[in-house]
Amino acid sequence: MPGVLKIILQRLALGVLTLFIVSIVIFTAVNMLPGDFAELILGQGATPEAVASIRRDLGLDQPALTRYFEWLGDMLTGNLGTSFAQLNFQTNMGGGEMKTVVSQIAPRFANTMFLAGVTAAIAVPFALMLGILSALYRNSVFDRFTNIFTLSSISSPEFFLAYILILFLAVLNPILPSLSNIYEGMGFGERLQKTLLPALTLTLVVTAHMMRMTRAAIINLLASPYIEMARLKGMSPMRVIVKHALPNALAPIINVIALNLAYLITGVVVVEVVFVYPGIGQLFVDAVKIRDIPVVQACCLIFAGAYILLNLTADILSVLSNPRLRHPK
């Protein structure tokens, strides 16, 4: 499969370039925000001397260009640096071990991945099933209802869905906890239970997209001659769809699933804040609040990287699932 390999390499190279551009955009954007780390951490106590002393300690008194290239150089050697908050603490203390950005992000990222995993495990089969069923019973009451339900949930802001779920599943019927403060050393069962409400919220957000695409892709194929042939053979409608239509509809569906999985990693900020879930989204919000550029940059790179990798995976899978693309003439 040299064709596929070539695509992968090409896309990876493009991905690295994208990451580079993203890092420039983020750095510029954070620098354009009013206030910097020194001013924000000191708040009302920001005397000029204290601000200057923190800026000197963190190298914030250097020109932006110098700072960017220093960061880039470190990053290229695999060193994501140390957060300003840690560095500031360090200069207060002198000596001692320091938490790097990587060690700060790693546990948070693992938590976000756990949430994304639970959501995907619920949302993907659920959306596919709904999509197939509504293709099968298209234009029926079921189809209409599914469409209205999923479209209205995707159209509502996430925090609204989150509060609705909290209202029904935590306040009125106390089935699930509204607080998803998972921590290290928590048993899997309890962790799963605490993650369920945010996972359900995200499920509501991502289902519509995947379900609509599944439905459309399948219905699109239902008019093709080979489907008619299958039907004429006397196959049951369900079998026609699962056996004949679905495999050919996979490419667009995979693409949409990949996009939504990427969203589960990058778009969880609001949901994490509402449910107090200690994931990367909360860390990101905290870091932006105090203009902790190394952490913001690292989070953004992870977000961008997730998008690029999942898109790449989607492309490769759709090539693999389509013999015409697998063996180009």
Next chain:
Amino acid sequence: MTRLTRRGLLRSGAAAGMLAASGLPLQAQMKRGGRLRAGLAGANTSDNWDSRTHSDNFMQNAGNGCVFDSLTEVAADGTLIGELAESWEATPDAKTWTFNLRQGVTFHNGKPFGADDVIESLMLHTAEDSKSAAKPIVSAITEMKKITDHQVQFVLADGNADLPYLLSDYHLNIYPAGQIEEAIAKGIGTGLYQVVSFDPGVRFVGKRVDSHYKDGRAGFFDEIEFIAINDSTARMNALLTGQVDAINRIDVKTEALIKANPMVNLQEVTGNRHFTFPMLTNVAPFNDVNVRRALKYGINRQELLDKILLGHGRVGNDTPIGPANQYYAGDMEQLSYDPDKAAFYLKEAGMDSLNIDLSASSAAFAGAVDAAQLYQSSAKPAGININVVQESADGYWSNVWLKKPFCASFWSGRATEDWMFSSAYEDGAPWNDSQWGTEDSARFQELLVMGRKELDSAKRREIYTEMQMILRDDGGVIIPMFANWVQGVSNKIATPNTIGNLWGMDNARMAERWAMA
């Protein structure tokens, strides 16, 4: 000062009945056991056990309120009691202080506590480049002497009668000497609770130490769990669904939710936190005392309190001294809204009307812009035309505060009068946000120095009352209101009758003072 709800009254009424029957103090009925779970705002991923960096309620509660002790402690009723210091005395000039330290206290790692720990821990704050907020307190001490293992002597550059009070500051935690770095990394103190786990910005879990010098009077829970919940809706949800037993900083707009829920109660105390409109008294027209007086009479304090704080506070009298202070002049005549008087003082200043800008932003306090607009409309009948300038919240403290001649601001207040005045009203102090100085009131600055050295409590009351009067009549800061600490507590938790009002959550000592009901 706790506000009683019907339910609360029934409960505490029953408790009072028992109290009368048994003759025991209420404290004695607090029973040991259980786990306190609190959802707290004010947490950050940069939190750590270095108390020099503590600035918000989460670390106040976990640090000074659980793991560490300071030399002295402000009790819930505002009196000063010993914590690691048992007693203290001063020379008549209030310059030399001797502290007798508690014996038989050990740190969580087994190291016995003594004079060296005190000296080395305090020295942390004066280290070169230290960014400690308590630096001014400690740098006033010129000499720290160990007299015996359990006695230390501090010599001050100038006499200060408040030193024991100042040493209760939550930044001044005592660490084990020689192991401070390790103690800061792991959280090793002499407090009632030792660290089980700490995830900055996420969660703190503490376990009661087996035996402690506060046994019997504090530290009733077996375990403490503080969960960082910075989002106010999430905090409220956690309390209402019973996942936490207490939360701080309730959004007063959602007060009805608490009142409708039989499982939780609203706990409310008025402390020293106040919202202000400082004007630079060295800039025209604010350098004219008549203009300042006109502005004082042109603001409708009650309206601001009702509309911005929804009644959760009390009106201010243009002095920063609040009910949590010892010498609070609560009976001083209250400034009222009087457009005629405002117009009169404007005339005295030789003006028919006055046009000024007032800078405000939500960074100053929630609702600051609305407050400025209310001020605008109340001042109009007096001929004062306020133009409200909405400033960006980012960089507000560095670009607007102390720079614009008239703006919105806030102070969380200080434990002592002298501390508050010397932070914000002493001639030349860096945070003197009205540039209030000798030129405006030589008497005030003179009294400030006098009060600091005075050890006689009655004389101090006179001095501080006069200072509050000067600020009310001539001062450059308009203080329309004091904000309450509004917090929610589940009825699974028993709280004492008096709740500390210096900081949120019972002076950030709920883990020590509360118990399971």
